[in-house]
Amino acid sequence: MYKSIVKQQIPFLDLRGQHQQIKAQVFEAFDQVYENTAFSGGYFVEKFENKFAEFCHTEFAIGVNNGTSALQLAIIALGIGPGDEVIVPANTFIATAWGVSYAGATPVFVDCTSDTWQIDPSKIEEKITSRTKAIIGVHLYGQPFNLEAIDEICKNHNLFMIEDAAQAQGANYKNIPVGGFGEMACFSFYPGKNLGACGEAGGITTNNENYYNALKSLRNHGCVERYYHDEVGYNMRMGGLEAASLNVKLNYLPVWNQRRKEIAAEYRKGVVNPHIRIQAQPVWADSIYHLFVIVTENREDLMSYLNDHNIFPGMHYPVPCHLQKAYKNLGYKKGDCPNAEYLAEHCLSLPMYAELSDENVDYIIDVLNAYNHG
Numbered sequence: 185m186y187k188s189i190v191k192q193q194i195p196f197l198d199l200r201g202q203h204q205q206i207k208a209q210v211f212e213a214f215d216q217v218y219e220n221t222a223f224s225g226g227y228f229v230e231k232f233e234n235k236f237a238e239f240c241h242t243e244f245a246i247g248v249n250n251g252t253s254a255l256q257l258a259i260i261a262l263g264i265g266p267g268d269e270v271i272v273p274a275n276t277f278i279a280t281a282w283g284v285s286y287a288g289a290t291p292v293f294v295d296c297t298s299d300t301w302q303i304d305p306s307k308i309e310e311k312i313t314s315r316t317k318a319i320i321g322v323h324l325y326g327q328p329f330n331l332e333a334i335d336e337i338c339k340n341h342n343l344f345m346i347e348d349a350a351q352a353q354g355a356n357y358k359n360i361p362v363g364g365f366g367e368m369a370c371f372s373f374y375p376g377k378n379l380g381a382c383g384e385a386g387g388i389t390t391n392n393e394n395y396y397n398a399l400k401s402l403r404n405h406g407c408v409e410r411y412y413h414d415e416v417g418y419n420m421r422m423g424g425l426e427a428a429s430l431n432v433k434l435n436y437l438p439v440w441n442q443r444r445k446e447i448a449a450e451y452r453k454g455v456v457n458p459h460i461r462i463q464a465q466p467v468w469a470d471s472i473y474h475l476f477v478i479v480t481e482n483r484e485d486l487m488s489y490l491n492d493h494n495i496f497p498g499m500h501y502p503v504p505c506h507l508q509k510a511y512k513n514l515g516y517k518k519g520d521c522p523n524a525e526y527l528a529e530h531c532l533s534l535p536m537y538a539e540l541s542d543e544n545v546d547y548i549i550d551v552l553n554a555y556n557h558g
C-alpha cells in the first residue's frame with residue numbers, strides 16, 4: 185500500500201499554480217506597459233535587462249525574442265559563419281544546433297558522459313579541426329556543465345566558449361551563477377522554463393562591451409541610429425509585455441528554484457530502486473532542476489506503469505541531435521554517440537515544478553519504489 189494515494193493526474197509540468205499566485209501583479213505590470221504603449225523594446229525590456237544582468241553577476245544582458253534567436257545572434261556576433269564548425273553536445277534540445285545552422289556554420293556533435301549526461305570533455309578534442317571556431321556547452325536540465333574542462337580546451341585551441349543556459353537561470357558552478365563564464369550565455373524564457381515569460385522571450389548575457397553593442401545592433405535591424413543600417417540585421421527584439429512579466433517573475437525565481445531543489449533532494453533520497461538511475465551531480469554543480477531526468481531499462485513499461493498510477497512524465501529527448509532527420513545530410517549514424525543514444529531510448533522526466541505538493545512528491549517516490557517489472 186502507498187503511504188499516500190493521489191487521485192488527480194500529476195503531469196510532468198503544470199504552470200497554473202505559479203500563474204494564479206502572481207496573476208494580480210503580472211496584470212498590474214501589463215497595465216503599465218499598456219499605459220506607456222511600450223510594446224516592443226523600451227523601458228520594461230531595459231529594466232529586465234538590468235535586473236537579469238545583476239542576477240547573473242554579468243556586466244550586460246540583452247533581451248531578445250526567444251532562446252533560439254539568442255544562440256543565432258551569439259554565433260553571428262562572434263563572426264562565425266559558412267565554412268566554420270561549432271562543437272555541440274548530441275544530447276540537448278535541437279535549438280542549441282539551430283543557432284549554428286542559421287548562421288550558415290556546421291554543428292559537430294559530441295557524445296555526453298554516461299552519468300552526468302552532459303557533453304564529455306574527453307571526446308571533444310578528436311572532433312576539433314582547422315575549421316572549428318567555438319564550443320557550445322549546455323547547462324542541461326538546469327545543471328552546469330564542466331565549465332573549467334571546456335574552458336581549458338577552448339583556451340588550448342583558441343576557440344570561443346558559449347554557454348547554452350536556456351534551462352539554467354540561477355544555477356551555480358562552484359557558487360558562481362552561470363551566464364558569465366563563456367564569451368556569451370544564451371537564455372530561453374519560454375513559458376515552461378524556470379524563469380518563463382508570459383509569451384516567447386530569450387536573452388544573452390556577456391561581460392564584453394563589444395559583443396553587447398554588436399548584439400544590440402543585430403537584434404534591431406542592424407542599426408544603432410534609427411533608419412541607418414550599418415549591417416544586415418534582424419528583428420529579434422523582446423516584447424514589452426514579456427519583459428513586464430519577467431520583471432515580476434524574476435523576484436520569485438530564487439524561491440521557486442529552491443523549492444525545485446528540495447523536491448529533487450527528496451527524489452534523490454527517496455527513490456531507491458535498482459531499475460531506476462538518476463543523473464549524477466558533480467560536487468561543483470548546483471542544479472536548479474529544470475528537469476529531473478531518470479533512466480530505466482524498459483522505458484515503455486515504466487511509462488505505462490506510471491500512467492496507470494496517474495503520473496505523467498516527460499521525455500527529454502527521444503532522438504539525439506545527430507540522428508535527427510534535419511541533420512541527415514551531415515552523415516551521422518547510430519553508434520556515433522552511444523551514451524546520448526542510450527539516454528534517448530531510456531530517459532523519462534519526473535514531474536518537477538515548484539508548486540508540486542509534498543504529498544504528490546511522496547506519492548511519486550512510493551510508486552517508483554514499488555515498480556518491479558524491470
Ligand SMILES: Cc1ncc(COP(=O)(O)O)c(C=O)c1O
Pocket residue numbers: 250251252253276277279280322348350351371372373374385386
Ligand atoms: C537547451 C536549450 N537551448 C535552446 C532553447 C531554445 O529556446 P527557445 O525555445 O526560447 O527558442 C531551449 C528551449 O526551448 C533549450 O532547452
